[in-house]
Amino acid sequence: MTTTPPASTFETPLKFAYWVPNVSGGLVVSTIEQRTDWQFDYNKRLARIAEQSGFEYALTQARYAASYGADKQHEATAFSLALLGATERLRIIAAVHPGMWHPGVLAKWLITADHISGGRAAVNIVSGWLKDEFTGFGLPWLEHDERYVRTEEFIRILRGLLTEDGFSHHGTHYDISDFTLSPRPLDLPGRAHPEIFFGGNSTAAQATAGRVADWYFSNGRSLDGYEENVAGVRAAAEEAGRTPRFGLNGFAIVRDTRSEAEETLREIVAKAHRPAVEGFREAVKEAGQSTADGRGMWADSSFEDLVQYNDGFKTQLIGTPEEVAARIIAYKRVGVNLLLTAYLHFQEELAAFGREVLPIVRAKEQDLAREHGTELNTDLLPELADTSAGALV
Numbered sequence: 275m276t277t278t279p280p281a282s283t284f285e286t287p288l289k290f291a292y293w294v295p296n297v298s299g300g301l302v303v304s305t306i307e308q309r310t311d312w313q314f315d316y317n318k319r320l321a322r323i324a325e326q327s328g329f330e331y332a333l334t335q336a337r338y339a340a341s342y343g344a345d346k347q348h349e350a351t352a353f354s355l356a357l358l359g360a361t362e363r364l365r366i367i368a369a370v371h372p373g374m375w376h377p378g379v380l381a382k383w384l385i386t387a388d389h390i391s392g393g394r395a396a397v398n399i400v401s402g403w404l405k406d407e408f409t410g411f412g413l414p415w416l417e418h419d420e421r422y423v424r425t426e427e428f429i430r431i432l433r434g435l436l437t438e439d440g441f442s443h444h445g446t447h448y449d450i451s452d453f454t455l456s457p458r459p460l461d462l463p464g465r466a467h468p469e470i471f472f473g474g475n476s477t478a479a480q481a482t483a484g485r486v487a488d489w490y491f492s493n494g495r496s497l498d499g500y501e502e503n504v505a506g507v508r509a510a511a512e513e514a515g516r517t518p519r520f521g522l523n524g525f526a527i528v529r530d531t532r533s534e535a536e537e538t539l540r541e542i543v544a545k546a547h548r549p550a551v552e553g554f555r556e557a558v559k560e561a562g563q564s565t566a567d568g569r570g571m572w573a574d575s576s577f578e579d580l581v582q583y584n585d586g587f588k589t590q591l592i593g594t595p596e597e598v599a600a601r602i603i604a605y606k607r608v609g610v611n612l613l614l615t616a617y618l619h620f621q622e623e624l625a626a627f628g629r630e631v632l633p634i635v636r637a638k639e640q641d642l643a644r645e646h647g648t649e650l651n652t653d654l655l656p657e658l659a660d661t662s663a664g665a666l667v
């Protein structure tokens with residue numbers, strides 16, 4: 275399957291994001307050494323490094339109970355707000371589950387966070403797969419596709435309350451009558467409201483994202499798999515007259531040589547925490563694989579894939595800076611606008627990614643733009659710190 279991204283994709287520099295490590299155990303379910311910490315002080319420093327290294331976004335995951343070994347978790351919206359307070363330019367995306375939150379309460383939170391942060395707060399609406407979190411809280415657990423029906427209503431209401439006076443919505447899951455939130459979000463150029471991201475991979479997820487999301491986030495995917503996702507989202511978006519942007523997750527292992535990078539991957543997998551990975555494999559059967567077509571996140575994941583619980587190895591950002599940059603450009607060709615990254619040792623490796631990989635990506639993006647008869651719009655590149663006095667870490 276091939277898709278042709280709009281011309282603006284090639285003029286616009288890729289955006290880079292990272293997963294906020296707000297849960298314990300790092301981003302791989304392995305006993306390998308991970309110099310990554312889930313507490314706030316570590317994350318505050320990481321966020322500052324990120325915004326000085328060319329990263330524009332950070333994504334805080336929502337987790338309420340242990341899974342994939344993440345025994346301790348910090349709540350996503352509170353953590354995100356604190357990170358916004360500790361940074362100047364970084365946009366922080368907080369993950370939120372419909373069914374746990376009411377869309378009106380979230381709209382109110384988002385407007386307040388938007389005012390406090392000067393327009394840098396965003397949300398990632400996630401439909402969820404960890405049934406025990408819902409049933410343990412005494413909340414209804416909806417069947418897979420019904421969760422996306424609720425999510426679609428949730429996002430329509432969120433956007434309505436952020437942008438309209440006297441908003442009403444009478445749906446299957448929510449009933450909102452003539453409601454006005456005041457104040458409104460900040461009136462900023464280039465946006466109608468704070469950004470609404472959406473994470474999911476299944477057929478229902480793609481269709482929902484196309485109809486209502488500003489940004490579609492996919493889990494780690496092969497190039498072909500990602501193209502399929504983009505095509506699915508785009509088909510639904512075109513029908514709805516919308517133009518969402520596209521994000522992709524990938525776990526980066528960047529080393530001086532390809533064999534060193536591959537050796538690190540082998541060690542991560544060899545030291546996998548087997549019971550935690552197997553427990554996770556059981557729990558994620560509630561995701562897309564529970565549907566009629568059996569497609570979705572983790573549906574075709576091997577044991578090795580699941581060791582990075584967002585399928586980040588599948589994106590294959592593994593090799594030298596040059597190789598990883600080339601791989602990123604291959605994804606840009608099929609429509610990626612934003613790359614969401616994770617690392618074994620977040621502070622050191624994220625800073626190195628900014629220093630060693632991003633300059634190569636930018637040069638390749640310029641070549642790609644010219645190949646498509648245009649120029650890379652360098653006015654849109656994020657500000658970088660002056661590191662002439664020494665490295666950030």
Ligand SMILES: Cc1cc2nc3c(=O)[nH]c(=O)nc-3n(C[C@H](O)[C@H](O)[C@H](O)COP(=O)(O)O)c2cc1C
Pocket residue numbers: 334335336337369398399400401402403404473474475476477479491492493523561562563569570571572
């Ligand atoms: C980038 C990204 C971030 C996600 N973040 C969360 C999260 O923080 N909490 C959560 O419970 N699920 C999260 N999800 C999982 C989705 O909500 C959904 O349950 C998952 O994609 C499986 O469903 P699917 O097979 O329908 O895609 C995320 C998914 C993606 C792609």
